[in-house]
Amino acid sequence: MKHELPKMLKIERVIREAEGVHTLFLPYAGEVKAGQFVMLWVPGVDAKPAGISYHQDGCIGVTISAVGAWSKEVCGKKSGDLLGLLGPYGNSFELIGENVVLVGGGYGAATLMLLAEEACRRSLKTTLILGARSEAALLYRTRIKAMKLDAIFTTDDGSFGEKGFVTDILQRKLQSEKVDGVYVCGPEIMEKRCAEICLAAEVPSQISLERHMKCGFGVCGACCIDHSGRRVCVEGTIFSGADLLQTHEFGRYRRDSSATKQPFA
Numbered sequence: 001m002k003h004e005l006p007k008m009l010k011i012e013r014v015i016r017e018a019e020g021v022h023t024l025f026l027p028y029a030g031e032v033k034a035g036q037f038v039m040l041w042v043p044g045v046d047a048k049p050a051g052i053s054y055h056q057d058g059c060i061g062v063t064i065s066a067v068g069a070w071s072k073e074v075c076g077k078k079s080g081d082l083l084g085l086l087g088p089y090g091n092s093f094e095l096i097g098e099n100v101v102l103v104g105g106g107y108g109a110a111t112l113m114l115l116a117e118e119a120c121r122r123s124l125k126t127t128l129i130l131g132a133r134s135e136a137a138l139l140y141r142t143r144i145k146a147m148k149l150d151a152i153f154t155t156d157d158g159s160f161g162e163k164g165f166v167t168d169i170l171q172r173k174l175q176s177e178k179v180d181g182v183y184v185c186g187p188e189i190m191e192k193r194c195a196e197i198c199l200a201a202e203v204p205s206q207i208s209l210e211r212h213m214k215c216g217f218g219v220c221g222a223c224c225i226d227h228s229g230r231r232v233c234v235e236g237t238i239f240s241g242a243d244l245l246q247t248h249e250f251g252r253y254r255r256d257s258s259a260t261k262q263p264f265a
């Protein structure tokens, strides 16, 4: 177990990625593995997890969607303001084979970006399928354009890319060619569908799971997966899709801050 105090760091830069979505860059000299997260502490508000979306020029970037008290506070920060950082925490994605497919929905794209960069660095045949509600909500389009991969975008309203769901594109892809591994981060209903599609096609999937976390380093137990005891913050956040499909809660419910079951709609 890794226990430390948060480091108070000066924000180097803030960029707007989409409506209500900002990336904050913080100085970080250490190692980062694709798929890991950090705990970001806003004194007097809360400390919450965020995926690491950039690792460049001695900085890490976190991309935050302003939805509630903590995230609105984080998105309101400017360069020069202080933020507390704990981590990086969690396990990481493992690239398998030569032909890989990454599937992201909403801000789940953030957790996949370092993996996409690693796959390109290794010259793997890489397909990135990203979905969002609308064109305005799609993340990292300029960044992705500069990468050597096949990018497919979907929007729920058809305002950009294909109208429909990332899961339909994934299914078509797995039916049309031999894929070695699928890597997923997004809304859990989407993740479950991806895991089912991969299982049916006998392609291994790795899925980043999001659960309510209080500590982020395995002490509090808030993020344990029912009946398995696995802590999402330490043994995860990345699990095999086939394993998750065996659990009681994947795609059915998650627990809130008071451990009450909250079913997925």
Ligand SMILES: Cc1cc2nc3c(=O)[nH]c(=O)nc-3n(C[C@H](O)[C@H](O)[C@H](O)COP(=O)(O)OP(=O)(O)OC[C@H]3O[C@@H](n4cnc5c(N)ncnc54)[C@H](O)[C@@H]3O)c2cc1C
Pocket (backbone or CB within 6 Å): 037, 048, 049, 050, 051, 052, 062, 063, 064, 065, 066, 067, 068, 069, 070, 071, 072, 107, 110, 111, 209, 210, 211, 212, 213, 237
């Ligand atoms: C491993 C991990 C990685 C994460 N990575 C990111 C990341 O890269 N970027 C990011 O923005 N967040 C990320 N999150 C979620 C983040 O930690 C917060 O839970 C989220 O920002 C909401 O916190 P809040 O206090 O602002 O809102 P809350 O007060 O918790 O919620 C306010 C309102 O927003 C709704 N809400 C809460 N969470 C979400 C959500 N995720 N989407 C839509 N509505 C929501 C609630 O239902 C409520 O109505 C991650 C979580 C985990 C566990």
